[in-house]
Amino acid sequence: MVDFSRVQKELQECNKDINVSGISVNPKSDNLSNLIGTITGPVGTPYEGGTFKIDIDLPGGYPFEPPKMKFATKVWHPNISSQSGAICLDILKDQWSPALTIKTALLSIQALLSAPAPDDPQDAVVAQQYLKDYQTFANTARYWTESFAKTSSAGVEEKVGKLAEMGFPEALVRTTLEAVGGDENLALEKLLSG
Amino acid sequence: MARLWICKYFENFESVLFVNGPPYDTLQMEFTSNNGVVTVSRLVSRDKELLEDEEGYREQSTLLARLVLWYESLCTNGIFSLAKAIEQSIKISRLSKEKEEVGDICAICHEEFRGDEVIGTLKCKHSYHEECIKKWLLLKRTCPICRAVFCLRFT
Numbered sequence: 001m002v003d004f005s006r007v008q009k010e011l012q013e014c015n016k017d018i019n020v021s022g023i024s025v026n027p028k029s030d031n032l033s034n035l036i037g038t039i040t041g042p043v044g045t046p047y048e049g050g051t052f053k054i055d056i057d058l059p060g061g062y063p064f065e066p067p068k069m070k071f072a073t074k075v076w077h078p079n080i081s082s083q084s085g086a087i088c089l090d091i092l093k094d095q096w097s098p099a100l101t102i103k104t105a106l107l108s109i110q111a112l113l114s115a116p117a118p119d120d121p122q123d124a125v126v127a128q129q130y131l132k133d134y135q136t137f138a139n140t141a142r143y144w145t146e147s148f149a150k151t152s153s154a155g156v157e158e159k160v161g162k163l164a165e166m167g168f169p170e171a172l173v174r175t176t177l178e179a180v181g182g183d184e185n186l187a188l189e190k191l192l193s194g
Numbered sequence: 195m196a197r198l199w200i201c202k203y204f205e206n207f208e209s210v211l212f213v214n215g216p217p218y219d220t221l222q223m224e225f226t227s228n229n230g231v232v233t234v235s236r237l238v239s240r241d242k243e244l245l246e247d248e249e250g251y252r253e254q255s256t257l258l259a260r261l262v263l264w265y266e267s268l269c270t271n272g273i274f275s276l277a278k279a280i281e282q283s284i285k286i287s288r289l290s291k292e293k294e295e296v297g298d299i300c301a302i303c304h305e306e307f308r309g310d311e312v313i314g315t316l317k318c319k320h321s322y323h324e325e326c327i328k329k330w331l332l333l334k335r336t337c338p339i340c341r342a343v344f345c346l347r348f349t
Contacts, residue, residue, distance in 0.1 A: 006304045063302065064333055098330055099301040099338035 002062045007032050007102075014103040023106050025056070033058040036072070037106045041149065042114040046141035047075070050149025054109065055085070056102060066096035067105060074148040076141040078118040078127035087112070088122035147183040159184045163191065225259040230267065232259040280331045283344050284314040286324055295321055301339055302326035318342040 011032075014025045022040040035056040041047030052075060057068040069092055071085035079088040091100060091108055121127030129137045156177065162184070163173040168191050176194070180186035225235035235255045238244055268274040289296055291309040298307050300323045307313060307323070314324040320339045322330075327338075335344040 003303060009304045064330060097336070097338040097341065098326075 001060060002033050002058050004032050006063060007058065010101050010103065011035075014101075021103070021107075023103060023110070025102055025106070033062075035102070037069070037102065039106050039110045039113075041145060042110060045114055046138045047077075047113045047145050047149070050145035052113075052149050054106065063098040063101075066092050066100075067102055068092075069105060069109065074144055075113075076126055076137070076144040077113065078116045078121045078123060078130045079112055080126075081123050082126055083123075086122055088117075088120060147180070147186075150182060156182060159187070163187060223255055223258065225255070225262075227259070227263055230263055232256055232263065235259040276332065280328055283331070283335075284316060284324070284327060286312060286314055288312050300326055302330060316342070317344065 011025055011027070014021075014023065018024045024038045026036050026038075028034040028036050035058070037054040037056050039052050039054065041050035041052065050073075053072040055070050055072045059065045059068060069087055071080055071087065074082065074085070076082055080086070087109060089108060089112055091097075091105060116130060118127040118130045126137070129140070159177060159182070160170060160173050163177070164170045166188075168176075173187070173191070176190050177184075177187045180190060222238050223235060224238060226233045235252070235258075236244065237251050237255050265274070269276075289307055289309055289311050293309075295307050295313060296309050298321070299305065300307060300313075301320075302322050303326050305323070307321075312324045313321045314327040315321045316327070316337050318337050318340050320337050322338070330338060331344070336342065337344075
């Protein structure tokens with residue numbers, strides 16, 4: 001049985017300094033064992049400017065068992081599956097300790113974004129690219145951040161405005177942008193071909 | 195035939211003899227024994243398929259099977275009790291209103307220590323509620339805060 005009293009405290013604690021840490025955790029539904037965490041991409045990395053959502057499932061034994069976490073936002077990183085969002089991080093496995101919290105785990109994931117460990121990969125393709133052709137890796141990672149992790153309403157509104165100005169119906173622009181993950185150029189291509 | 199779950203972490207196996215640990219990379223080990231001697235042991239994956247590199251792990255799995263038998267014999271003969279060993283690795287004290295720990299937060303349940311509670315202190319001097327730390331030590335013999343490792347002693 002999950003220690004919900006502790007989870008409740010953790011949520012309060014974490015959302016107190018949300019402006020400083022850039023990390024938030026919220027329940028997915030009424031059930032406190034399914035949560036959504038949000039982290040910001042570290043400055044000076046290809047993930048900068050992105051907001052990444054992380055699916056959190058608390059197993060029955062929490063906090064004696066680690067929380068199950070995976071990226072809900074697509075991300076290009078050697079230790080994160082580009083397909084499933086699965087994360088390769090020791091503290092989410094055998095190095096878990098009940099003195100860690102959901103917030104410290106999210107902080108570790110944020111640190112992982114800054115410091116990939118390509119020698120212990122989750123996604124072999126990404127890791128190979130990271131080791132052999134760093135520039136292409138960085139470009140792809142940046143492109144994925146741009147496409148999938150930037151959904152800030154200001155940015156979207158700006159893109160909608162631009163594309164609508166070209167003469168496309170606003171509703172169509174919105175659905176098309178959403179379909180391509182927010183990438184303006186892809187949306188334009190699709191609108192032109194559609 | 196005995197069955198147990200073990201955890202594979204890189205090249206090392208850690209048995210989860212005591213209580214099921216976190217569900218990472220778990221394999222199943224099957225073995226048979228005769229009068230305390232391991233006869234057949236093999237490692238299979240979660241879905242009961244033989245591992246591709248099972249051959250290479252055979253020696254390790256046989257060794258682990260021997261340890262399991264040894265541990266079981268110690269337990270059945272009353273030589274070793276995990277609960278007792280854990281009990282002995284913790285210093286138990288009852289807090290009174292004046293104790294300095296009162297008001298600190300237990301890192302496991304995140305509740306404050308109150309003036310009348312029983313706390314367990316490990317050799318590294320980190321304190322938790324007695325119930326909280328006992329529950330953790332059943333799973334893993336490390337201090338949650340500093341990761342100090344504890345070896346349990348036989349009585």
